[in-house]
Amino acid sequence: MSDEAIRIAIASGKGGTGKTTLATNLAVVCAQEGHRVTYADCDVEEPNGHLFLTPEPETRDDVSVLVPQLSPQGCSLCGICGTVCEFNAIAVLKSTVLVYPSLCHSCGACVTLCPEHAFHEQPRPIGFIRSGPVRGLSFLGGSLTIGEAQAPPVIRAIKRRLPENEIVIVDAPPGTSCPVVESVRGADYVVLMTEPTPFGLNDLRLAVGMLRELALPFGVVINRSDIGDSLVWDYCRQECVRILLEVPFSREIAQAYACGRLIVDESASYRAHMQIIYHQIRQEVTGVRTGSGQR
Ligand code: SF4
Ligand code: SF4
Incomplete structure (x- = not known):
């Protein structure tokens, strides 16, 4: 494994917290910094990473x-x-x-x-994997056929293709069910996206419990941090959960997302946030990586 190899999973206890936004933008910023990067969309039941990172040319392979x-x-x-x-x-x-x-x-x-x-x-x-180059990185994305119930085999098929010597950004499904466990297993670090609402806190608790059970290091990004209440901060303080970043609501971000554009292309401050997150994680993983277990 090369020195720059690291596998970062982006997960969230619930959908709609900005997980794919973070994963795609983080992947692009890492590639822009000159690293070899693979972005892997493991949210195979509702994949949308390809809307922001469209591989060209795209290859499709069946998963059976x-x-x-x-x-x-x-x-x-x-x-x-x-x-x-x-x-x-x-x-x-x-x-x-x-x-x-x-x-x-x-x-x-x-x-x-x-x-x-x-x-x-x-x-x-039961599905397929799309792959190809885009914006200086490698794209991998799984898609489960509508009506099929088993996401894990498609996720495992993606994981078998992940390189060992690159930065890998895994876009995990939301929740805490089997597909999420399958997606985050083997990660060096997990970023949990949340938002400061009662639902966000409830789902964050479940996600933190899951990651502690899996013994994976993790930190939290609080999206739309200027809405809601302070309970997520209280919880993180009580549970000694590291907050990596707080992202206030921004019309600029919402517009870019709605149009399928990457925020790092339009916001220098968001690009700086991605650089900070990456280096924070890198620093933490370098300190704790003494055997990240089976992937
Ligand atoms: S019932 Fe099932 S296990 Fe028994 S002979 Fe037929 S196929 Fe085989
Ligand atoms: S799940 Fe049931 S039908 Fe499928 S291989 Fe196993 S025993 Fe056979």
């Missing part, structure tokens, strides 16, 4: 999962597969076995344990 396919003539209707499937993806009826691919988690248990070897695995596309 393996699901069992039954050869009915080999099946003795013993019922084992229906018992071992923890996800109710198999129903063993009187005269046949039904597999529900959309419920299957590709664990392979039914395939392995079928005494008649009546299953074989078949790839089933």
